[in-house]
Amino acid sequence: ExxxxxxxxxxxxxxxxxxxxxxxxxxxxxxxxxxxxxxxxxxxxxxxxxxxxxxxxxxxxxxxxxxGRADYKKYVPHRRGGEELQVIAVVNFKGGSGKTTTAAHLAQHLALTGHRVLAIDLDPQASLSALHGIQPELDRNPSLYEALRYDGSKKPISEVVRRTNFPGLDIIPANLELQEYEYETPLAASDKSSAEGRMFFTRITDALKEVDHDYDVVVIDCPPQLGYLTLTALAASTAVLITIHPQMLDVMSMSQFLLMLGGVLQSISGAGADVRLKWFRYLVTRYEPTDGPQAQMVGFMQSLFPKQMLKSPMVKSTAISDAGITNQTLYEVERAQFTRATYDRALEALNAVNEEIAALVHQAWGRR
The missing domain is CATH 1.10.1660.10 (Multidrug-efflux Transporter Regulator; Chain: A; Domain 2)
Known part of the structure; x- marks a missing residue:
């Protein structure tokens, strides 16, 4: 209702x-x-x-x-001549790390600050799609699978892009059909008469070429597994954002993820993939500063990865979870709906994270 x-x-x-x-x-x-x-x-x-x-x-x-003054900054931060489309993959090996929430807020913040953004929901569970008002169980929307499939029904990526309620932000929704890519890719790769399957990791890269000039940044919400969808997304990415909950089991899981990821990226790079990563960062999510063990774990990670950790963690907040009950983000809900201090604390942390990532995007373009 x-x-x-x-x-x-x-x-x-x-x-x-x-x-x-x-x-x-x-x-x-x-x-x-x-x-x-x-x-x-x-x-x-x-x-x-x-x-x-x-x-x-x-x-x-x-x-x-x-x-504005000619010697002052530009207020429209669109790509300029020679600047490459930035593709940010938001990944984690296990669910519950705040991956989808991070991807949604990042895409919306970039759009609100003037960038042209394409969000791609690559998770068959379609949580990112639901946050943008698209219900896969009710809405018959095509997913990125239509632009990745190996048969004659493959479509251009422009046919699966949808507008969102945020000006400057488009989305390619997800549905369960995306899982077909996980089953079809090994079959296509085993077909020695065709190079399509063996070069599966180029499919998102190739699909994005059609809309390259329409966007500044692409944000991909990857599924919580290192399958063919995630690998194809990573091969297309210029940046990787790894969300991590600061608890020992999650950090150990991340270690396994990174070992597997490093080996797989080496393999697909050796097979001809153009791995173009400009940066990767760990983002601490659902952080509770008053939790002693969490604070210790964050300090431990900062000592191990001083250059790869985002300086700003995303705090755990009831404001974000309450907004999610009605399929909304913090940028959509009214401040008056919450205790002012709770809302302001969550928004301050969220903006700090997104500003840091936006600065990395601009740095990749060679801007100050």
Missing amino acids: HYPPDAVKSLRSFSLAEAAYFLGVTSSNIKKLHLEGKGPTPATSASGRRSYTAEQMLELRQYLDRH
């Missing part, structure tokens, strides 16, 4: 302070533009509070970019 099959997900308006944050300017700067009649007209409450829709923020970004 809450999610009828024909429902279309909407997006709330953003406060003046939120708009200023995503645009990278001060609130007084935006307020001044409004008073001068420049840019879009925000909604104003009875108490005088201004709010902007995501579309208006995009319009305001373009206005600032056109009328």
Whole structure:
């Protein structure tokens, strides 16, 4: 009843302070533009509070970019000449590490800060799709499998892309049919008369070439296993983000994952894959700073991987889990729905993580 099959997900308006944050300017700067009649007209409450829709923020970004100082930063951060499409694979060997939550918030933050983003749900469980209002058990949406399959029904990737409720963010949803790729790939690889199966790891790379100029960043939510889907995604990636819960069993599991991953990447690189990783980072998720053993484990990981750990961990928060009950992210829910301190603490941690990743993307492009 809450999610009828024909429902279309909407997006709330953003406060003046939120708009200023995503645009990278001060609130007084935006307020001044409004008073001068420049840019879009925000909604104003009875108490005088201004709010902007995501579309208006995009319009305001373009206005600032056109009328900003020539020697100042650009407000529209799209790729420029010679800058490569950045493909970020979010991976973990086991479930429950916050992988999908991380991928969803990262893709939305990049879109809200002006990037053109394509999110790919590669997990047959389709949690990322559900967070964006697509229900695989009700909606008959094609998945990336349609662009990866080995038979004559293969489609261009542009035919499986869908818009989301976030301007600048498109998604390729998932469904159970993705699992077919895991069964078909070894059969195709054993067919000596065809090179398609032997070069399976290039299929996402090749599919993305069709939409290369439409996006700045691709965020792939990989399944929690090192199967053919994950390997094909890693071969297409320019960056890998490994989510890790700071507990001993999870760290041991990650160690096994990395050993397997290193061996497999060497094998597919030797078979002709162009492994183009610019960076990889560990992101500590569901972190509780007051938990002594967790804090010890984070310190242990930071001493082992000082250059590979993101400086900002993602804290465990009831705000994120409560938002997830209604298939929403923290960027979608209203602050008033939560205890202010709880919401602000979660949002501060989330923004810090996403800012750090966005900086790595820009660094890969050669920008400061």
